[in-house]
Amino acid sequence: MSTETSPSRTGSYTEVQQSPEFSALRRALRGFVFPMTVAFFSWYALYVVLSAYARDFMATKVVGNINIALVFGLLQFASTFLIAWWYERYATRRLEPEANRLRAKIENGAAQ
């Protein structure tokens, strides 16, 4: 189902792009995904670097045969699940309603 809707006047995408509503949407998206990407990438890089250069630390036993390396690895799973859940919630609550509103506006504008 391809609903090809290009706005009637050229430049109206530019108009939307420069509108304050769209700027707010872009800020809301980038304000979440950019810092979050930096965060999870650094957290992951820390894990890889420690695996390469801090072997004694990673080998420290925590409980029984479970060492820091294993706990650190499992925490990478936990943080991935957590960030996915967090973003899903944020996108549903904060990004989607605004995106849908703008979209309706664009498509109605195009239909007239």
Added chain:
Amino acid sequence: MNTYLAAASTATIRSITLSLFLVFVLVTLAITVWASRQTRDATDFYAGGRSFSGFQNGMAIGGDYMSAASFLGIAGIIALNGYDGFLYSIGFLVAWLVALLLVAELLRNSGKYTMADVLAFRMRQAPVRTAAAVSTVTVSIFYLLAQMVGAGALMALLLGIKPGQTFLGMDPNTAKVATIILIGALMITYVTVGGMKGTTYVQIVKAFLLMIGAFLMTVLVLAAFKFNLSSLLGEAAAESGKGTNFLNPGTVYGKEVAGDSLQTFYNKIDLLSLGIALVLGTAGLPHILIRFYTVPNSRAARKSVVWAIGIIGTFYLMTLALGFGAAALVGGEAIKAQNPGGNTAAPQLAQALGERYLGGDIGGATFLAVIAAVAFATILAVVAGLTLASSSSLSHDFYANVMKKGQTSERQEVVVARFSAFAIGAVSIVLGIWAKDLNVAFLVALAFAVAASGNLPAILYSLFWKRFNTSGAVWAIYGGLISAVTLVFFSPVVSGAANSMFPKQDWQWFPLSNPGIISIPLGFLCGWLGTVLSREPADEEKYAELEVRALTGAGAH
């Protein structure tokens, strides 16, 4: 004493494995034929009619992504070398956050059928689409080749055909060739007949089987150790013959070579390089990217990635139990005796668990056969996804938009896509047979490195950088692709080492097995340089359109 494939049960295992595999093939072929009746236009063929739900597509993404390398490979690395196999699982999982946060929804909103739809959105079509098609086909063929060669070796191994023996008149060598041809023929059929719809259902069925199989094995392993993770790890370390080092990083990756500080340095850089390629490669893999087009909107694309993260993450957690379980219950010696690379660890574990819980040789044979059949299903689904991605790109990007400059009917495009699938399949079969005895396991890591070095920079710049232009996109793709492939060609995985692809030749000068740490920054650098050095101004109006469409979903296909 637990001897894998004892003579008495070999026949039983073979017949159960083959019957189950046959059932899977018949069911998936039936689905494919059904899907072909639902496939009417190009959107159906390329994007499954955009009719799948977030959950269905999440399963299908899992089916596309969890290859035999994940299932048998990672379980095998953990079983033989302990902790280091876990590094792979973590990289493969965390990578999905790049896809979720930066790529999936924006791509879904602004593209149509292929990765290049987004890359070429505001650029000159011909050069960008050509580059994207070259990169897509290269990545997919590398990946395909690794899967097909792996499948050939696996079939001989799982059917228990040893050198000097024959089965149905085939010695191990013939069995490898026959498997490669069979897998190639099936993947061509799934793609040409069923298109994206058929392929997606094959992925879903496979993901379901793989999860069930892995779950059963995990529960049985944990039950054998009274659900005490620590005693599982202790037993695994004791049986491995490597002691506590088995539970620490460093047995395979980033190995410390006593008395050779240069080699130690290279090994550690190599580990970092692998880590970066794993985490950045996923969101640039064409067969993963086209999955986002199979859902109706960006909301469903996002939900499908969240589901995929749940499914894939759970699976990788289970491979931990499978790997350590195989070390503890089968033992490193028994696994190495069967396959030095450890690829049979998971099936051997299944046999041990079957003997323990289902009773005797027959129980062991049955469970082994089930898991072996699941492994074949796994390979088939992955190769089908790869074939579809490369044939879509050849047809939609190269044929329709470069050769015909957009002047072709969608009907004609689909015909070309079907022929392309046939051609890609034929090339893979020939290459697979040629490479059947070579060590090509590195090709999966290379596919990730190329995807991370060429495709990902181009995608991210396209979506987020206003100034990015045609020459930047072309430079990024070719720069990343060529540097990754060249560095690997001169690395120890291709020549100059005992376990190289060509162990007898030596033209190696690049010390790392994984090129990512050089080629990924190079890909980003090329994209930037190509942009700023070109006099061509960025198309601001088209960028406005791309950005508005990507963020709001207006005008989405």
